[in-house]
Each structure stands twice: as structure tokens, then as C-alpha cells.
Amino acid sequence: MRVAFVGKGGAGKSAISGTFARLLARRGHPVLAIDSDPLPGMAYSLGLPHDDAPLPDEAIEDRPDDEEGPRYRLRAGLSPVEAVERYAATAPDGVRFLQFGKVRTDPRALFRSQFAFRQIIRELPVDRWDLVGDLPGGTRQPFTGWGGYADTFLIVVEPMAKSLLSARRLARLASSGDRPVRVVAVANKVTEAVDAEHISRRTGLEVVAAVPLDPVFAAAERAGKAPLDAAPDSAGVQAVSSLVDRLEKEHPRMKVTP
Amino acid sequence: MKIAVVGKGGSGKTTTSAVLARTLARQGHSVVALDCDSNPNLGISLGVGDDETERLVSMRQSLDEGDEAHAPGWDEVLDRFGSEAPDGVRLAVVSRIDNPEPGCL
Amino acid sequence: MDFSGQVVVADLEAGVGTLTRLGDAGVDKVLIIVEPTPKSVEVGSRAAAIVADKSLGEVVVVASRVQSDDDLAMIRKAFPDHQVVPVPDDPAIVAADRDGQAPLDTAPDAPAVQALTALAGDLLATA
Numbered sequence: 001m002r003v004a005f006v007g008k009g010g011a012g013k014s015a016i017s018g019t020f021a022r023l024l025a026r027r028g029h030p031v032l033a034i035d036s037d038p039l040p041g042m043a044y045s046l047g048l049p050h051d052d053a054p055l056p057d058e059a060i061e062d063r064p065d066d067e068e069g070p071r072y073r074l075r076a077g078l079s080p081v082e083a084v085e086r087y088a089a090t091a092p093d094g095v096r097f098l099q100f101g102k103v104r105t106d107p108r109a110l111f112r113s114q115f116a117f118r119q120i121i122r123e124l125p126v127d128r129w130d131l132v133g134d135l136p137g138g139t140r141q142p143f144t145g146w147g148g149y150a151d152t153f154l155i156v157v158e159p160m161a162k163s164l165l166s167a168r169r170l171a172r173l174a175s176s177g178d179r180p181v182r183v184v185a186v187a188n189k190v191t192e193a194v195d196a197e198h199i200s201r202r203t204g205l206e207v208v209a210a211v212p213l214d215p216v217f218a219a220a221e222r223a224g225k226a227p228l229d230a231a232p233d234s235a236g237v238q239a240v241s242s243l244v245d246r247l248e249k250e251h252p253r254m255k256v257t258p
Numbered sequence: 259m260k261i262a263v264v265g266k267g268g269s270g271k272t273t274t275s276a277v278l279a280r281t282l283a284r285q286g287h288s289v290v291a292l293d294c295d296s297n298p299n300l301g302i303s304l305g306v307g308d309d310e311t312e313r314l315v316s317m318r319q320s321l322d323e324g325d326e327a328h329a330p331g332w333d334e335v336l337d338r339f340g341s342e343a344p345d346g347v348r349l350a351v352v353s354r355i356d357n358p359e360p361g362c363l
Numbered sequence: 364m365d366f367s368g369q370v371v372v373a374d375l376e377a378g379v380g381t382l383t384r385l386g387d388a389g390v391d392k393v394l395i396i397v398e399p400t401p402k403s404v405e406v407g408s409r410a411a412a413i414v415a416d417k418s419l420g421e422v423v424v425v426a427s428r429v430q431s432d433d434d435l436a437m438i439r440k441a442f443p444d445h446q447v448v449p450v451p452d453d454p455a456i457v458a459a460d461r462d463g464q465a466p467l468d469t470a471p472d473a474p475a476v477q478a479l480t481a482l483a484g485d486l487l488a489t490a
Binding site for chain 3: 259260261262263264265266267268270271272273274275276277279280281282285287288289290291292295296297300302303304305307308344352353359360361362363
């Protein structure tokens, strides 16, 4: 399974993707959570204590001048799988967590880590980990290379005008790409039974899950805690669990973590 | 006088920008509202509606189609495609929705 | 075109990307909108660091969706050197967002809208 969550900033991508990754891992899938957002997010929702975990310098080398290719790369002899095993953080439930670090004042400080991060994702064998990605908010990055690993895009949509408009743009951009991808919607913060239907009608997308507006979920967010730890029995977590059920059925190939 | 509004997605940037722009216009200032977000929704909070907001986005998309190197500045976009929002605010969408490095002012 | 004498309000992209690409001339005021969540505070702190680093303008922190004194205290603590303007959590804003309407049209007297209109006056008064 290779899925990526997209949507307007603040729609709830991190909370849902972090919870999704851990619930998938609890069912025996080897899961690599991929955080491509230079802003804070997924680490909190996974329940990791630190948000900033770039790949260390020792994993990366400069490309020699006489060779073609990106400016930086994984150091010779270090395979993408080894790089994940050695350097990706380990979140609760055994989820491995890969990111390139978080933008401070100068985005260039992250270039080395970012090149290596991209290389790892590009070159990972498809059968080693299920990938669950949290992509940056908005329309700009998901379909310009950042989400290239995903075969299914889950657009997180609130039943709000700006969120719906953003989802329509994302659906348009996804379908105009050069490779076929599946695009579906996850309704978030729904308060009325008709919300999911409204979202489906306005975006033209199939709604594969409806996550209710849940004060416990929101309180976890305010406290910077993983919803799964702060509110394991909440309606929000249950809805994400149903989403995992559904996608698991559609991606039956399953490996058990050694 | 230039005011830039920033923050995490969903924090209330666009609502704040819209209320400020229209309030300042009501106070008699000549106000330009620039939507520099690559996912532009300022039109919604200013009160011009979905359709007009999307119309501005598609006009902006077509402006430099295939000519990435010559992205027009905000003043040119405003001049050519500025839209009239309530209280006399002039609104422009500055960036393409898929611009890899959107600028603003 | 000449824009002197005009007020320009620029709604930047979420995060700090557009801020890092703002022209060297900067702006008069940078409003940093911060919700009382760790993620939002962190983005706001980075934005403030970039504004200071590049001398982009005077920072005003807008504490958004404030529900309690604790919420406001959390944000004030994170931005001890800046003016912090509270805007209360307000169902009228949520309702306007839901319907895709301007809060100024649907709920001009709502507390959050009042806080923002007051801020508008202050911004120009201190420019």
C-alpha cells in the first residue's frame, strides 16, 4: 500500500495520516511514514517526542564533479533500505518515520537531507514497507514530484467552502499528471449526516471515510499529542480505523513484520 | 503601507486578511488585497464567492502558461486581472496554483 | 503603476515559504497568525525568526481561535518580545467559512470580527 494524504492546510492531514500509519502497523504491516512537509505535523500525530529529524550528514555525500546526477546522494554503499533501517526514527507501534527536517530560517540548510530523502523514496523496493505519506498543505507541492511514490491520494476535506475549493483544485491537478493515480476524499470534521454527500457532490470524488468533528481529537491537537494515545476510543480514531479496514481490503498483499 | 499575513495553514490567515482589507477600505483607504497563496482562497473570505474566486485563479493560470521564467509581478497581475471586491477592495491572485517557488511582494 | 498611498494587504502562502522569498524591501507590518497548538506556535516562531533575520518588518502576533486564558498565555509565552492581539474562537467565523461568505457580511458584530476590525484601526494608527 502506498498512500499519501493531501488537502488544504489545517484540514487534518497530519492527525489522520499519523493515526492511519499506526493503526496499519498494529495490523501487522511494515509501515514507513513519510513526512514531506517542511512544517511541523506528522511527528506529533504519530506520538514522537521530536519533530525535527533530518537525515544526518554521515548518510550523505556530494556527487563527484565528473558524474551526472543530483548534487547530493546517499553515501556509497548505503542502500535506501539500510538508510531507513539505520536513520529513520521509530515511532510507537513500530512505525518507521522518515523526514528531511524542518525549515528554520534558511531552507538551504536542508538541501543535503532533502536530496537523500528523495533518493530513498524513489529507490525503495515496493515490497519492503507500506508507505503512508503526509504531503504539504495546499496545491503547490503534492503533484510536482513530492507525491511521486503514491498510487492512492487521499484528499482530506472539511465541509467548508475553502476546503472544498482546495479539494477540487487538488483533484484537477492529480488527474492532469502524467501517470494514473487513484484520488479519493476523506471527509473530516463532519457534523451533519449530509456533509459527506455534500463533499462528494462538490468535489466529484468518492468519499472513502467520514471523520466526525470530535472535541477529543481537537484537544489532542491542542496538546500536541497523538490522537491514538490521547483519545484511543474517540469517534475520530474509530473512523480512521474503518478507513484502514477499507484500504486494507483493496490492498490485500500483506507482509508480516519479521 | 504594506501588510503581510502569515501562519500555519488553517490558522485564520485568510479570514484575518479579508476582514482587515475591507475594514481599512471602509475607513476610506484605497486597499489592494493580494492573494499570494498558491492555494488562493482570499476571494471567498472577502465575499466575492466561489465562482469569481475560481475565475481569478484560472485567469492567473493562463497568464504565463508555458513561460515560467517570466512570471509577472503582483502589480501587473492586479492591473490586468484585478477584481472588484466589496467595499472597493481590489483583489488579485498573484501566484499560479502549481508554481514551485511562488513569490509575492 | 503607482501604489503609494495605497494599503496593500497580502495573504501569504501557509507556512514560511513565501516569507523567505519576500523582496528585500520588506513590508511595514508582518501579521503572524498563531493558534494555541504546538504546531501553529512552531510555524509562527519560525516566521518571526525569518522576519527578524531579514529585517522584513514589524511583527504583530495575532492569537487566533483563543478559547481560554491558558490559550492566550501559551501564545504570549512563545512570543515574549512581540505585541500579541487576541482574537476569540468564534462560531460565527466557522459558520461563514462553511458557507463561503465574508464574516464581515454575515456577522459584523461577532466578537472575532470586532477584534479584527479594531486591529485594522490600530495597525494604521501606529504605522
